[in-house]
Amino acid sequence: MSCLRSVTEKVRDGARVTLEEALLLHEEADLLELGDLARWRRFAANPHRVVTYVVDRNINYTNVCLSRCRFCAFHRGPGDPDAYILDRGALAEKIHETLKLGGTQILLQGGLHPDLGLDEILEMLRWIRQHFSIHVHGFSPPEIVHMARGAGLPLEETLLRLKEAGLGSIPGGGAEILVDRVRKEISPRKCTADEWLEVMRVAHGLGIPSTATMMFGHVETVEERIRHLEAVRSLQDETGGFTAFIPWAFQPHHTRLGGTPATAVEYLRTLAVSRIFLDNIPHIQASWVTQGDKVAQVALEFGADDFGSTMIEENVVAAAGVRFRISRERMEQLIQDAGYTPRQRDTFYRWL
């Protein structure tokens, strides 16, 4: 107990916590005390009583994926009847609608389609840039590894070409848990932890910022969650290119992995520990997509300072049977109700 107390003091002093200390906090601290510590760190990092959100849409350009991860309910094989590649007409319509609703970015992601290589993706990016003025937040590291491999190019060249074609930033997806023991079990065909980190390292070096995510609550131990945080924190020390961290709970319905999802209390504990541990990442997002709007609002007391996206469209979590929806008015109402000022932001967390 005295140990927990000294960790608590350390957190309040703004000192960096170790893996063991984070583990102790996660396992032993009272839920509300833990929230209090995370809130303390949140205001130290971000003193404004402002909660931001972005207006955007998830666009999944294909659901065909060679990875076929066991936790995923979204992927299809190339021959499946409901397999698709989005055509330009559908893409244009989705971007139009996003802009009409005041959106500033699209989150463009897809499966690892065997027939979609770097050239096709570059062409899509150029086409978007030619027709629209919208920020493209796109292609998680597994997709970039897939494109680089297919093109026989190094990561740096691949990312440079993507940037030149209009890629503005990279979403932190595909990180799952950055521990290879876990990845082998849940996503054996997906890139390794080191590959994921390397894509981000190179991207940050080229001036392409990114977010980082963590999908928890499946086969990983709590220690492995914190090792994930440690990997992200170390890279951030090196590059400074992560804008935000987004932990979200695995949703098991319709997946081969199955099981029961992490509960709201477990979510809040992990969120709070993430805020405390990641002392070098400015923003932590609450996940209304997996937790519902009420728990996401409560997460503002547990270290979150961003409500994520209004998500005009979301397909991946919905495929796992979770269909929370939120309007912009509701999001603003929840933020205000918690005593914060809501502010729409852009991809770089600048207030609009």
Add this chain to the structure above:
Amino acid sequence: MNAKLKEINDMEMTSRSQNAFSLQEAVSPELRPLALKVEAGERLTREDGIRLFRSQDLLGIGRLAQVVRRRLHGDRAYFVYNQHINYTNICINRCRFCAFARDPGQEGGFLLSPDQVEEKVRSRLHEPIQEIHIVGGLHPGLGLDYAVELLRRIRRLRPETALKAFTAVEVDHFARKEGCSAEEVLQELKKAGLSALPGGGAEVFSERLRHRLFPRKISAQRWLAIMEAAHSLGIPTNATLLYGHMETMEERVEHLLMLREQQDRSGGFMAFIPLAFHPKNTALSHLPRTSGWDDLKVIAAARLILDNIPHIKAYWVMIGPKLAQVALSFGADDLDGTVLEEKISHMAGAETAQGMTPAELHDLIGRAGFRSVQRDAFYGEVSGCLA
């Protein structure tokens, strides 16, 4: 571990978590005077209550409530294996916040005959149900005979199960139909097998809102008088507050204080259940749903103000299992139960499932760091019954 040891252990846990940070340091400045009172076990005033609702320090409010909650219940969190029966949705009151009621003759109205109610009970006789919760609308044609008939028939089928039936509003309706007193109605119901009254129909104790939202419903005074009558006949009851519509913070606090005064007088309230207003399909559908902060604040404030009501329920049907689980750390000690056939809030757009299994409730509580206790209607522990 025996009960006494467990109690000492709980007390130690509580004092340790308090020592880790003094309560006063743990809350924002506006809550510090309250922290002193909570530590000393002093009763909170009306002003204290308003201060709670005005504060933006949700964690601070929660920590105050948690001290009281742990003092009363340690790490125990209760749930019950129960069955809900709504016998009619035909109602002459037609409150504006209700999506359940129908006029006599209106499409979608239903009335279950005693045979149909009996069938609902019979179909689940193999389940270890501890409590049957029975409420309905004010049907113009239904009097005390019907209520007595229902209780007698269910009692025959389930001699051991607690029958928590008929809100004060329904009791008043039966009394008016029969031209007798509420006491007489309660006596008849008790003879027929009634075990307890649910706490519904209290809404908000505010004449201002009664005029605007539920003008035909009984007044606060009448509601409280019927509860007092029940308590004096040895019939325990619950109490509720419908929040999240047009009421002010002051009205919430007034409501809680009136319940506290009533409890000082008659002592029969077992649990307080805050009910989050669900606007969908009601005459107030333009209003937003309650927020998570509001839900947790009401629970925590209730735990702090209602120092004489033993249990505070986070009713998962109303606020969702996720927030109900979180609420266990904000002053709640009970999640209600398995439910299965809830109609009233689901017709108002509640997005929760129809029921939860005891195993799910047990898991939800355990994963929040509390010890689940499967209870009977009177908060007695039911042993080895996780069906």
